[in-house]
Amino acid sequence: MSKRVLLDSPLKNRFIGTILAGKSVSKAAEIYGIKSHIDALALVAPIGYPLVLNVELIDPPISADSVRRIMARAGYHRRKARTVFYLTATHRARRLKWAHEHADWTDFEWSRVIWSDEAYVVVGDRAGQVYVTRRADEVYNDDCVVEKFKQSSFRIMIWGCIMMGRKGPLTVLEYPGGKGGGMNAHRYREQVLESHLLEFYQEMSEERGLVAFQQDGAGSHTAGMTKKWLKDHLVDIFPHPAASPDMSPIEPIWHVLKEKIRMRPQAPTSQEELKQAVREAWDEISEEDINKHVQSMQNRIQDLIKAKGGHTRY
Structure with a gap:
């Protein structure tokens, strides 16, 4: 089994930046040594409407239901975003x-x-x-809360x-x-x-x-x-x-x-x-x-x- 990549915020930022620069999710995953579809999907921003964005970016394309199943296996589910002070x-x-x-x-x-x-x-x-897609241990991550x-x-x-x-x-x-x-x-x-x-x-x-x-x-x-x-x-x-x-x-x-x-x-x-x-x-x-x-x-x-x-x- 391949070693899982640590999904930290700096890696997320670089990964998403590479996609926005024109690379596909698959190519960006190759650049950063991400071998798992699960890890690649988990890196795309969790808040807002990620499933629509993900399906458009993935090559070859897969259905939204498949995205949800893959992310669920990685521990990502739609959860309530905590409201915190800015x-x-x-x-x-x-x-x-x-x-x-x-x-x-x-x-x-x-x-x-x-x-x-x-x-x-x-x-x-x-x-x-407000719901976000995250793992249980990401409850207070900056991109998984709603600041009030x-x-x-x-x-x-x-x-x-x-x-x-x-x-x-x-x-x-x-x-x-x-x-x-x-x-x-x-x-x-x-x-x-x-x-x-x-x-x-x-x-x-x-x-x-x-x-x-x-x-x-x-x-x-x-x-x-x-x-x-x-x-x-x-x-x-x-x-x-x-x-x-x-x-x-x-x-x-x-x-x-x-x-x-x-x-x-x-x-x-x-x-x-x-x-x-x-x-x-x-x-x-x-x-x-x-x-x-x-x-x-x-x-x-x-x-x-x-x-x-x-x-x-x-």
């Missing part, structure tokens, strides 16, 4: 650096971080699925925080919307920092000693007014890389909260009902739910290092 080269480099800096942290260190986040809760939000950008729809915005063994406060954020009516630094200071964070931060500092507050890089968080308030109130900031919700254990807590709302016998029919549903769902989230995800930080860090700052399973 990562630039800078994002990846900073994520990797951050991972190395925290690679030796234990549950003790992670238990001193207050994890915070905002989230939108939408009634009846069901995103459509900011969305816009009818929703309410909430803020909450957690720590190992503790569920912090949650609040529904109030803002007028429209141009200039979003969550700015002034509203963030009033509705979050002064109204909810400070008391919880001080309580946890007394209980655990030195603690640090994590927030993402939203404009209202990094504004001069916010930085001054945090400094004046002696709130220590935990550094966190941009575009890294997979490195925050509060993200899966939002999924738990939203699923609890979806599972209600009667969906909220007004904004006030939605707010009440959110508060009730937050109350139902257990300490075990929180600890499970905070205690996953060591695994998250190792996954990020393995991915070299790229997308992880989290």
